Amino acid sequence: MENNQYPTVLVLGASGTIGSQVVKDLEGKAVNLRITSRKQQEVEQLTREGKDCKYLDLDDPKTFALALAGVDRVFLLTGYTVAMLTQSKTLVDAAKKAGVSHIVHVGVFAEWDTTDAHFAWHQMIEKYIEASGIAWTHLHPNMFMEAITGAYLPKNFTYTTYWEDRRVGYIASSDIAAVAAKVLVDGPQRHAGKDYWLSVESHNGKEIAQLISEVTGLEIKCEEKGLEEFKQLIEAWIANGADSWYASANIEFVSQMLDGRMSYMSMVQNDIPYILGRPAKTVREYLMEHKDVLISSANQKA
Ligand SMILES: NC(=O)c1ccc[n+]([C@@H]2O[C@H](COP(=O)([O-])OP(=O)(O)OC[C@H]3O[C@@H](n4cnc5c(N)ncnc54)[C@H](OP(=O)(O)O)[C@@H]3O)[C@@H](O)[C@H]2O)c1
Incomplete structure (x- = not known):
């Protein structure tokens, strides 16, 4: 039931890694929650379940107006x-035409003068949001911890890395979602321009x-592969x-990790305690939660 006292919050990507957790974190909070899907059947199913769900395909701007009507804040x-x-x-x-008053955007963890294509796309989007005049909050997550249990899941007692000894900062997607939800509930008065x-x-x-070895009790070795092997991996993804544009940008990412242009990826900059009033999830805690999948995958041949 819609509450007139509450702002209406529209969550995009509600079926994805972060968006699904944002939705969970917003349920029961002081907002009217609206989600979207680009699958008509899913919209019908969720509507039957009593959810405010609208059809929206990001590749079809004709579908935006109905989903945005009456919305105050957009994820x-x-x-x-x-x-x-x-x-x-x-x-x-x-969103501007619909009178939206706050956009919370998920970008990347980048220096302002990044030369990585995918990171540059995110920065151009951020500038576009800022130029719109709508209040904004930009989230800058570094690599999701999910990468360790996803694309880089260890196989055959081996964890593979493609950027030699370079360090990368990690963040749990659940913490990104928790920050997004908090910002969407608090709104622009507290978080605009941040x-x-x-x-x-x-x-x-x-x-x-x-860390995987300590958590699983298995002996996991690290194999350092190079750019050429990463290119083969990318060909398989394509x-x-x-x-292919995004996949090729990943090749650029690894090149720039290796030549030092993305050394900022190794930085720790943790705003979680300021926003949520609690510590962020550590990599060890994340690996503990996924111990079973790590053990079962490590035992499989590559
Ligand atoms: N992975 C990382 O380490 C990392 C690090 C920093 C930043 N990021 C950023 O995180 C973002 C991705 O987040 P995620 O991992 O949560 O994504 P995800 O799990 O791939 O989910 C993407 C969501 O977007 C929806 N979507 C895709 N195309 C759509 C369209 N045409 N119309 C409507 N909805 C559409 C998908 O819906 P369907 O269910 O219909 O497909 C899904 O709900 C990217 O911007 C990425 O740059 C990632």
């Missing part, structure tokens, strides 16, 4: 494709392998349907 998240540029531009335009940096702990491949 803007796009997926892993270069289409994020047009999607975000058109969504911000529509950049929140989400990089909790910094590790290289050897240190991650060591063959499996990944966006």
Whole structure:
């Protein structure tokens, strides 16, 4: 039931890693929660369940107006494709027309003069949001801890890294979601014009392998592969349907990790305690939560 005293919050990407957790964190809070899906069947199912769910396809701006009508605050998240540029531009335009008063955007952890393509796309989106005149809060997560249990899940007692001994800062997606939810509930009065940096702990491949070993009780070694092997991995991702622009940007990411231009990725800048009043999840805690999947995968051949 809609409460007139509460702001209406629209969550994009509600079926994804971060968005699904933002939705959970917002349930029962002092907001009218609206979610979207680009699957008509899902919209119908969620509506039957009593949720406020609207059809919205980020690739089809014609679908924006109905989803944005009456919305006060937007959680803007796009997926892993270069289409994020047009999607975000058109969504911000529509949000302006709909009278949205606050956009909370998920970007990346980057220096202002980054030369990585995907990171640069996010920065251009941030500037576009700022130029819209709508109050904004930019979230800057470093690498999701989910990468360790996803793309880089250890196999055959081996954790593989492609950026030699370089360190990367990590953040749990649940903490990104918790920050987003808190900002969306508190609103622009408290969080407008703020950049929140989400990089909790910094590790290289050897240190991650060591942590996995300690948590699982298995002996996990670290294998350092190079750029050429990473390119093969990317070719496989593209063959499996990944966006080729985004996938190629990943090759650039590894090149720039190796030549030092992305050394800022190793930084720890942890705004979680300021926003949430509690410590962030550590990598060890995250690995403990995923101990079973790590053990079962490590025991499998590559
Ligand atoms: N992974 C990392 O380490 C990392 C680090 C920093 C920043 N990020 C940023 O995090 C963001 C991705 O977050 P995530 O991992 O939560 O993403 P995700 O799990 O891939 O979820 C993407 C969400 O976007 C929705 N979506 C995709 N295309 C859409 C379209 N055309 N119309 C409507 N909805 C659409 C998907 O819906 P469907 O269910 O319909 O597909 C899904 O709900 C990216 O901006 C990325 O740059 C990632």
